[in-house]
């Protein structure tokens with residue numbers, strides 16, 4: 249190739265690259281901003297390349313730099329930009345994750361329209377490069393036929409009858425935890441870590457027929473991956489840059505992804521070999537067993553691949569642990585402060601179970617516990633936000649949204665909105681849920697969606713609430729607890745809402 253031809257090709261390539269970048273980083277954002285502004289949707293102006301991410305990072309760093317007082321007014325701390333900009337720009341407004349436009353939606357009616365959509369207009373979108381290593385292409389991310397197939401398997405594994413069968417395994421795990429607590433009688437204990445171990449043990453036993461120790465490496469690596477995701481969540485990357493230049497986070501997260509997948513593959517192989525050797529007469533009725541049957545399904549339409557199986561295991565290890573951990577820890581925190589509700593809950597538990605372990609029939613009759621968990625999910629719900637991508641131009645309320653826009657639904661803003669919940673919005677008042685969610689929200693049911701809404705609603709919500717009810721019941725049967733003077737109130741977001749320095753309570757045996 250002559251030098252002239254080479255340099256001409258290089259020039260064309262460079263010009264095309266510059267054109268592509270200008271289109272993506274300047275022209276498209278400006279166009280989207282114009283389209284939405286002309287419909288009255290405001291927001292902080294787009295800044296070249298960074299969008300509004302620098303402002304968001306600064307506001308978040310500032311908001312979590314100090315502990316807060318013991319109030320439940322956590323929106324300005326967890327999502328300070330949403331808190332500040334909602335006041336300035338209204339309930340629906342535009343922000344920028346780099347050059348990606350994100351429409352923040354906090355009106356329940358619009359949220360219902362988005363989450364209830366069934367024709368694929370609002371898709372799940374693609375998680376960022378690090379979250380993809382954690383979630384793979386499993387049920388949380390995927391769509392269409394593949395999603396229906398995976399959802400059917402998960403629904404079956406976590407449906408009501410199967411959950412009843414899990415109660416003994418759950419009580420056994422809580423028993424083991426409470427055995428450890430004996431060493432803390434009359435003393436302090438940090439419950440976030442306790443519930444982390446417990447929820448990991450419960451999901452390992454009930455869904456995968458293994459113990460926490462077997463899954464320990466998976467959980468440890470998932471936690472580290474979670475830290476990397478948190479660290480990078482507002483960093484902007486040049487598209488495709490990871491193929492050429494790898495950061496230390498890229499290398500570390502690749503290693504962890506591979507190691508998690510290797511352990512899961514070995515676990516699947518172990519169960520398969522057990523069946524082949526005749527040591528078990530079937531794959532088992534737990535979630536792993538359901539996945540293995542689907543992998544060996546005769547009808548190709550219903551069959552799933554080994555990669556699908558590995559992704560599903562990853563997701564359920566993660567979803568089954570992280571979220572329930574938060575629900576339990578924050579409800580114990582709230583009851584350690586609001587001891588009148590702790591007494592009410594104890595009375596209900598003793599009335600239903602006496603000193604016996606909880607059973608499925610009694611769990612279905614609990615009312616006070618349900619109200620307490622709802623109020624905990626409202627104030628400190630583990631999932632902070634949902635994201636959807638607009639696939640094609642669509643009418644939402646009175647607005648026309650362009651394709652490729654992200655829709656960002658911040659649960660914390662919705663659940664802490666005084667216009668929905670009243671002036672006592674920041675107070676712990678489980679009595680708001682005494683007559684159900686409909687009454688608590690004035691029949692605005694999408695005002696309270698800790699488990700999501702519509703076809704993608706959480707598949708493990710009953711599993712999580714059962715586990716939480718069993719655990720809290722067994723604690724209340726044995727202990728009174730108050731908040732330790734060592735507790736520092738610092739809720740922050742790392743995947744879910746967590747207590748930055750743990751939750752320390754004082755245990756007093758009954």
Ligand code: HEM
Nearest residue numbers: 387388567568571572575631698699700704706707708712
């Ligand atoms: C307090 C506990 C939990 C909370 C607050 C919670 C919250 C959520 C939310 C908000 C979604 C909807 C995501 C979306 O629409 O994009 C979701 C989906 C999901 N959750 Fe949960 N979750 C909890 C516990 C669990 C547990 C224990 C499991 C598994 C055993 C689980 C498995 C899943 C799965 C697989 C999905 C994806 C469903 C789909 O896309 O079809 N979750 N969860």
